[in-house]
Amino acid sequence: MHKESDIRIPLILGDKSYRDITDDIIRPIEGKAPKGWYILITIFAIFGLWGIGCIVYLLGVGIGSWGLNKTVEWAWDITNFVWWVGIGHAGTLISAVLLLFRQKWRMAINRAAEAMTIFAVMMAGLFPLIHMGRLWVGYWVFPLPNQFGSLWVNFNSPLLWDVFAISTYFSVGLVFWYIGLIPDFATIRDRVTSPVAKRAYTVLSFGWSGNAKAWNRFEMVSLVLAGLATPLVFSVHSIVSFDFATSIIPGWHTTIFPPYFVAGAVFSGFAMVQTLMLILRKAFGLEAYLHVKHIEYMNIVIMTTGSIVGVAYITELFISWYSGVEYEAYAFWNRATGPYWWAYASMMTCNVLSPQFFWFKKLRTSLTFTFVLAIVVNTGMWFERFVIIVTSIHRDYLPSAWSYFHPTWVDIGVYIGTMGLFGVLYLLFARYFPVMPIAELKTILKSSGQNFKEGFGNGAGYYDEHGHGHAIISPEAAALLSTDKVSVKAEEENSKEMTSEEILATKNSLLERLGSATAEDKDNLKLISGVGVVLEGKLNEMGIFTFSQVSKMVIEDYNMLDSLTKSFPGRAERDDWAAQALKLMNDNNI
Amino acid sequence: MADKVIYAMYDDDDETKDAAQKMVDKGIHIADVFSPFPIHGIDPIIGIKETRLGIVSFMFAITGTMLAMITIRYMMFVDWNMNIGGKPNFAFLENMPSFIPIMFEFTVLCAAHGMAFTYFVRNGLFPGMPAHNPDPRTTDDRFVVEIRPEDNNQFSFEELSAFVKTTPIVEIEEKVIQ
Amino acid sequence: MEYQISDKAKKVTLGLAALGLVLMIIGFFSQKEYVFAERLDEHSVKVEYWGKADESQIDGLKAKLISEMENKGYALDFHEAHSHDEHAEGHGTHHESPTFLWNIHLSHLEGEGHGGHGADGAQAIVDLCESGTISFFDSHWRRFWSNLLINGFFFFGISLGALFYLALQYATESGWGVVLLRVYEAIAQAMPIGIIVLVLVFITGAFGLHSIYSWMDPANVEADHLIWKKSGYFNQGFFWLRVIVYFGTFLFFANWFRKMSRKEDNEGGTEIHFKMYRKAALFLVLFAVFSSTMSWDFIMSIDIHWYSTLFGWYTFSGIWLTGMIMVIMIVGYLKSQGYLELVNKSHIHDVAKWMFALSFLWSYLWFSQFMLIWYSNMGEETIYYWERIMEYKYLYFTMFGLNFALPLIFFIARDVKRSWSFIIVIGTITFIGHWFDVFMMVMPGTLHDEWSFGLLEIGMFVLFLGAFVYTVLKSLGKAPLMQENHPFFEESKHHHF
Structure with missing residues (x-):
């Protein structure tokens, strides 16, 4: 299975070995935390504490401290709940759906995204719990015998479906995440030296040894859990949508809600992953594993799901007109032109229009733009839920009860508090847990590592043996590789063993024999089997531009070339570049 | 030797x-x-x-569905009948669409946790267990x-x-x- | 490796089509227009009819009824309440009063005694009417047109599903399925069959030959407030514009992909691939909009008062699934003939996985739509399911049950997804099941309770199936089965897991 098309861009850049992967991912855990980490966690902790304070206050004085009123009895709380649950959809989607689709690029992000999922669902769960009022009897949401003080729960109610859906999602997500973490904890356990850390990771790694049977079971469990998690992801947000689709206003509903909520959740989840990963890769120096192509893939997902959401918005609008039912039409007319027009306008702009920028390759490969847009998308998705909930219910059946919602400081405080708590949890995760799946990354090194695909460094021997790739790299891949720092760094490392005088001398003697040429009469050296973009660049650097120069090469020249490029020992000779070049030269003349 | x-x-x-x-x-x-x-x-x-964990998971899944059906039937139809929002609890089959979501969730819950638990037991994975790989x-x-x-x-x-x-x-x- | 349709395949597919044609023609004459009978008491029945029929046809029907009942031992006494001669002269409308209304009184024939097995004569008349024994020939051919729409849409959908998946393969840069792409292309090439039939149905509808689309009749637009409100969208001009745009786009892309992949065969390089990658993304955008609007235009507008925002996506999932089933069936056939040796068990496993996943998706969307409408219980929406459940109950739920449960139960196992015999059996059943899904989308809106299933349905389905498969195999022969210059060809060749 180490076969991958040459036009695919390597997922792991630079010259990596298995050891390098371990080192790179564990480095942040082994080292001391940077100052920034302490600053950030303090800030988030302050926000988190503030949020907890607000919750305590709310429990003391009651739900009235929120801005709710008789008409708008659901507002920020449920909006925030759905917002967080939505964000919590990307993680499982990435690790489950993309696993089933065998998308290898998921491996750069799945661990961190799953952590995000779990923390986000925790934050989401807080809101309904607080909203139920008596937090200390929160367990009444589960089916308990009447002696506990409540009747049996009502299985007809979408809110109860939610209880089951969210708790199933949370616990299954947690198990899925942890099963994947165990081998990586074992890796850390076998490396760390401090006794406290050793003990901690020994406990966390559950005694994982990595024997063949365990791996066999591991793969099956991952696959089956992915298979279970995929419909689970769909069901959870569908069920969340049922909360609104069945019951937010009696007499109004729309059937497209379930799939469109799922698309919206994936949309916002990926945006959050972008926000977090862009920071993480920079802070931890993981650019080699999560590079522009990964970002681009995620942006394409954002663009696609954003467009699906857009189609759904427009479908709803159209059908409300098409139905010919006044109430149906009013519900939407009021959204767009009523007192909450600003929320509707923000939702449309952020969710439908803004992702369309990703049609331009320049924008979807720009890190800054991606970062900004990801935040815009998440803002838009918050507004979407706000529109669905508050705008739908603020016009009651009795015009005398029509009302408007104003958030109080407690509303805002709890929301900001959840962000703080989320941040704290996420920072702890980033500090003590491997942020990328070490074991899984190792499985794709040979098929998707740049060195193995192009045959240099650690991949050189492998390249020869398995006759991999001919380094015909697509123009976009070439552009990416030539601009990416990592690949440049790898090249620098390769050539630094020779002093510059030596290089110059070798180069001159080489050119003397082959004859000089300029960039103007450049031939497409990539046509020679064995020469790729990287190597062509190197040849050009040396002053070799034409087939006629290559055709004059003899064994000594090949060796000289090897000592200069360091990347393809023995390759030129075996592929007989000279003969190839001669043939190509003749073809050109005809 | x-x-x-x-x-x-x-x-x-x-x-x-x-x-x-x-x-x-x-x-x-x-x-x-x-x-x-x-x-x-x-x-x-x-x-x-090839491991048989997949089959284990399937068994747990079926158990989950059955359990959910039995529980819902007992609570909604046998023990305490109610008529809520025009959805009377007199016939399981007629109210079935309402119960599908929970039946599904419970199926997944049982399948996933049942299999994960089996996986831990079979591999001897528990917090604090000693590792037995020969070399770190x-x-x-x-x-x-x-x-x-x-x-x-x-x-x-x-x-x-x-x-x-x-x-x-x-x-x-x-x-x-x- | 070239494929040429074999003589045997030619004979079988065209033979099927011919057989279907014969069955269809026989079935054509079984189209009925029912009369409505209501049992008043043990001895009296009310029979009425609102359609068009001339004096001799009515007399013929009456004579038939009398002779049928004579056999059962009853004599009939007709009291005609009123006949259409007295009414509505000059208006030619049958909206206000029935064409005929008989109050029939039953009496036992001499010497027959009290119908030994306690039979109820009044009920017998009702049964005769409901079973269609006593009925007119449907001069509007409603069943014929409905079937044409069903099959046209179903087979058009198969091609469209294949085209969609082809575009998806390019847009997502999937590598594994490259060895199968020619099959998708060939299936998409058969799209004109569906298109021609659909256009035929629309044109005849526009000329008033049938009333599947009630909004096409100006009289209805005038009379029906809800249709009138929709006339900004549903009017002949805009409708035809949309039809041309849909079909034009789909045909263009089907041919363009074909042309480009052939060019890639000859020229190689990666440039064409990236061109297709970009065009595929464009197609998906157009498809995202058209697949919804198209299903509203062609199908949802049959039940013109009813609406559901999910309908487009639901229809789309069915289209996609039937496309995949057709793909795996054709692949199975080709492999059995010794072609496609590069297609291994892993490819089959993957396609079967798609069948599994798409069945699940389809069921999920079916359930979402059904449950939400059931739960909110609003008359203007529940009417859709009311009709389906009241008149088609067993067929409807069997259709859903099979389409959902069969793939779910069997395809969950790894070995089943790799076993041809399972794939063929489950594929066939779900293929037919999804034909019934389209049947259920159309028939309750056009024939209501006067539907039946017989030679006409079977014949036309077989006719289309034969013609469709023939076209697919024929166009498979026009290009090599493998795209050896596809940049992911090697990846696909070594696809193994």
Whole structure:
């Protein structure tokens, strides 16, 4: 299975070995935390504490401290709940759906995204719990015998479906995440030296040894859990949508809600992953594993799901007109032109229009733009839920009860508090847990590592043996590789063993024999089997531009070339570049 | 003799696989392979059967569906009938669409946790369990093939060790175990 | 490796089509227009009819009824309440009063005694009417047109599903399925069959030959406030514009992909691939909009008062699934003939996985739509399911049950997804099941309770199936089965897991 098309861009850049992967991912855990980490966690902790304070206050004085009123009895709380649950959809989607689709690029992000999922669902769960009022009897949401003080729960109610859906999602997500973490904890356990850390990771790694049977079971469990998690992801947000689709206003509903909520959740989840990963890769120096192509893939997902959401918005609008039912039409007319027009306008702009920028390759490969847009998308998705909930219910059946919602400081405080708590949890995760799946990354090194695909460094021997790739790299891949720092760094490392005088001398003697040429009469050296973009660049650097120069090469020249490029020992000779070049030269003349 | 074990260490997954194939061809029984990540295609070579965890999960899934149905039926129809929002609880089948979501969720819940639990039990994974990989580097970038002379009585210990050395090993360890 | 349709395949597919044609023609004459009978008491029945029929046809029907009942031992006494001669002269409308209304009184024939097995004569008349024994020939051919729409849409959908998946393969840069792409292309090439039939149905509808689309009749637009409100969208001009745009786009892309992949065969390089990658993304955008609007235009507008925002996506999932089933069936056939040796078990496993996943998706969307409408219980929406459940109950739920449960139960196992016999059996059943899904989308809106299932349905389905498969195999022969210059060809060749 180490076969991958040459036009695919390597997922792991630079010259990596298995050891390098371990080192790179564990480095942040082994080292001391940077100052920034302490600053950030303090800030988030302050926000988190503030949020907890607000919750305590709310429990003391009651739900009235929120801005709710008789008409708008659901507002920020449920909006925030759905917002967080939505964000919590990307993680499982990435690790489950993309696993089933065998998308290898998921491996750069799945661990961190799953952590995000779990923390986000925790934050989401807080809101309904607080909203139920008596937090200390929160367990009444589960089916308990009447002696506990409540009747049996009502299985007809979408809110109860939610209880089951969210708790199933949370616990299954947690198990899925942890099963994947165990081998990586074992890796850390076998490396760390401090006794406290050793003990901690020994406990966390559950005694994982990595024997063949365990791996066999591991793969099956991952696959089956992915298979279970995929419909689970769909069901959870569908069920969340049922909360609104069945019951937010009696007499109004729309059937497209379930799939469109799922698309919206994936949309916002990926945006959050972008926000977090862009920071993480920079802070931890993981650019080699999560590079522009990964970002681009995620942006394409954002663009696609954003467009699906857009189609759904427009479908709803159209059908409300098409139905010919006044109430149906009013519900939407009021959204767009009523007192909450600003929320509707923000939702449309952020969710439908803004992702369309990703049609331009320049924008979807720009890190800054991606970062900004990801935040815009998440803002838009918050507004979407706000529109669905508050705008739908603020016009009651009795015009005398029509009302408007104003958030109080407690509303805002709890929301900001959840962000703080989320941040704290996420920072702890980033500090003590491997942020990328070490074991899984190792499985794709040979098929998707740049060195193995192009045959240099650690991949050189492998390249020869398995006759991999001919380094015909697509123009976009070439552009990416030539601009990416990592690949440049790898090249620098390769050539630094020779002093510059030596290089110059070798180069001159080489050119003397082959004859000089300029960039103007450049031939497409990539046509020679064995020469790729990287190597062509190197040849050009040396002053070799034409087939006629290559055709004059003899064994000594090949060796000289090897000592200069360091990347393809023995390759030129075996592929007989000279003969190839001669043939190509003749073809050109005809 | 029976207490001895050979650990042959490699630094590449493909080489490990090829070496294992060579040993198996020679008739050597391989006790186990330790690796930092799953080596694709090694299971059939060293004679590991496909795990049946998938079936376990399916069984748990069916259990989950049944449990959910029984619970809902008992609570909504047998123990305490109610008419809520025009959805009277007198016939399970007629209210079925309402119950599908929970039946589904409970199915997934049971399947996932049942299988995960089985997985932990079968692999002996619990918090604080001691690891038994022969070398700490096998969770990093080393691959170890474990051969027990007791499984390979047709060869002498020296023969085994000599044959292992013909494969591209990076280290070999002969250890006495309790 | 070239494929040429074999003589045997030619004979079988065209033979099927011919057989279907014969069955269809026989079935054509079984189209009925029912009369409505209501049992008043043991001895009296009310029979009425609102359609068009001339004096001799009515007399013929009456004579038939009398003779049928004579056999059962009853004599009939007709009291005609009123006949259409007295009414509505000059208006030619049958909206206000029935064409005929008989109050029939039953009496036992001499010497027959009290119908030995306690039979109820009044009920017998009702049964005769409901079973269609006593009925007119449907001069509007409603069943014929409905079937044409069903099959046209179903087979058009198969091609469209294949085209969609082809575009998806390019847009997502999937590697594994390259060895199968020619099959998708060939299936998409058969799209004109569906298109021609659909256009035929629309044109005849526009000329008033049938009333499947009630909004096409100006009289209805005037009379029906809800249709009138929709006339900004549903008017002949805009409708035809949309039809041309849909079909034009789909045909253009089907041919363009074909042309480009052939060019890639000859020229190689990666440039064409990236061009297709970009165009595929464009197609998906257009498809995202058109697949919804198209299903509203062609199908949802049959039940013109009813609406559901999910409908487009639901229809789309069915289209996609039937496309995949057709793909795996054709692949199975080709493999059995010794072609496609590069297609291994892993490819089959993957396609079967798609069948599994798409069945699940389809069921999920079916359930979402059904449950939400059931739960909110609003008359203007529940009417859709009311009709389906009241008149088609067993067929409807069997259709859903099979389409959902069969793939779910069997395809969950790994070995089943790799076993041809399972794939063929489950594929066939779900293929037919999804034909019934389209049947259920159309028939309750056009024939209501006067539907039946017989030679006409079977014949036309077989006719289309034969013609469709013939076209697919024929166009498979026009290009090599493998795209050897596809940049992911090697990846696909070594696809194994």
